[in-house]
Amino acid sequence: MKVARFHAPGDIRLEDAPEPTPGPGDVKIRVRNCSTCGTDVKIFRFGHHHIVPPRVMGHEVAGEVTEVGADVTGWLPGDRVQVIAAIPCGRCPDCRAGRLTVCPNQESIGYHYDGGFAEYMVVPAKVLAVDGVNRIPDGLGFAEASVAEPLACVLNGQELARVGAGDDVVVIGSGPIGCLHVRLARSRGARRVFLVDLNRARLEQAAALVAPDALICAAQADVVDEVAKLTDGRGVDVVITAAASGTAQEQAIQMAARQGRISFFGGLPKDNPIISCDSNLVHYRELTIVGANGSSPAHNRRALELIASGAVPVSDLITHRLPLGEVLAAIDIVGRGAAIKATIEP
Numbered sequence: 001m002k003v004a005r006f007h008a009p010g011d012i013r014l015e016d017a018p019e020p021t022p023g024p025g026d027v028k029i030r031v032r033n034c035s036t037c038g039t040d041v042k043i044f045r046f047g048h049h050h051i052v053p054p055r056v057m058g059h060e061v062a063g064e065v066t067e068v069g070a071d072v073t074g075w076l077p078g079d080r081v082q083v084i085a086a087i088p089c090g091r092c093p094d095c096r097a098g099r100l101t102v103c104p105n106q107e108s109i110g111y112h113y114d115g116g117f118a119e120y121m122v123v124p125a126k127v128l129a130v131d132g133v134n135r136i137p138d139g140l141g142f143a144e145a146s147v148a149e150p151l152a153c154v155l156n157g158q159e160l161a162r163v164g165a166g167d168d169v170v171v172i173g174s175g176p177i178g179c180l181h182v183r184l185a186r187s188r189g190a191r192r193v194f195l196v197d198l199n200r201a202r203l204e205q206a207a208a209l210v211a212p213d214a215l216i217c218a219a220q221a222d223v224v225d226e227v228a229k230l231t232d233g234r235g236v237d238v239v240i241t242a243a244a245s246g247t248a249q250e251q252a253i254q255m256a257a258r259q260g261r262i263s264f265f266g267g268l269p270k271d272n273p274i275i276s277c278d279s280n281l282v283h284y285r286e287l288t289i290v291g292a293n294g295s296s297p298a299h300n301r302r303a304l305e306l307i308a309s310g311a312v313p314v315s316d317l318i319t320h321r322l323p324l325g326e327v328l329a330a331i332d333i334v335g336r337g338a339a340i341k342a343t344i345e346p
């Protein structure tokens with residue numbers, strides 16, 4: 001079978017590999033869709049400390065069960081499934097307390113285990129042990145189901161930031177994650193959602209799909225001033241930074257209303273993670289700043305339901321569908337910001 005393997009930064013190769021054989025606790029799937037995201041671009045450019053090459057990449061996986069290990073119950077060949085990306089251990093104190101997203105022993109598909117840029121993939125027993133395989137509801141396509149993984153991360157972020165009815169929300173960053181944040185915030189009852197990006201063309205492409213209540217191009221206007229104007233000086237209830245930008249995080253603190261919540265959803269480059277924060281704004285306005293680290297198996301399940309029910313539509317966000325042989329082109333498209341979501345169909 002064909003696979004796309006990471007060998008070193010800048011070196012992803014399309015190779016022939018033997019079909020993997022599932023162990024007694026594993027399930028083998030025929031990958032139907034594995035979507036790409038900014039993380040794939042980062043891995044391609046810089047590698048990742050959790051990836052020991054060579055490794056088959058791809059972590060937004062949906063496919064069809066073809067073989068189940070001798071010890072596996074509940075799954076049969078032909079079952080249509082979506083697979084989690086981040087695998088909590090299920091046993092540590094954090095996992096036992098229900099904090100699966102911050103499990104210190106977390107491993108990931110496409111990092112510690114071969115991923116979905118392949119015709120076939122083995123879902124390791126560890127994934128099944130934490131209920132990390134989800135049945136795709138009838139009528140929902142594999143491509144849409146593969147978007148459950150990033151939506152699960154977005155859901156975790158909005159739960160932690162307590163996005164709810166009546167909230168005014170600013171989303172900074174209009175890539176696929178920003179688009180999912182806009183749609184999820186609406187489904188949770190947000191009153192108005194404002195979308196911000198530095199890149200005007202990208203902002204308008206996203207706005208054409210997700211129709212924010214206002215868009216602000218950060219290259220052309222002072223974002224904090226614009227948000228103040230839109231809210232009569234009050235600021236917004238929630239600010240979500242879906243961009244790897246310290247400036248965006250600093251602005252987020254400035255534009256939050258009293259008792260506002262700020263989600264540092266996107267991380268910063270590891271060599272430049274320090275921002276300046278007016279601590280008195282946090283103190284007197286009773287602000288809450290929260291992080292977000294991936295998603296739990298339960299988030300994946302609920303994200304799949306949100307997509308299947310139509311609460312968070314994703315079909316129109318999938319702008320590019322490419323065969324496995326085009327994986328480098330897909331990563332390039334994502335890296336240039338030319339796609340909302342590019343999915344590989346091996």
Ligand SMILES: [Zn+2]
Nearest residue numbers: 037039060150
């Ligand atoms: Zn991803």
Ligand SMILES: [Zn+2]
Nearest residue numbers: 089092095103
């Ligand atoms: Zn754990």
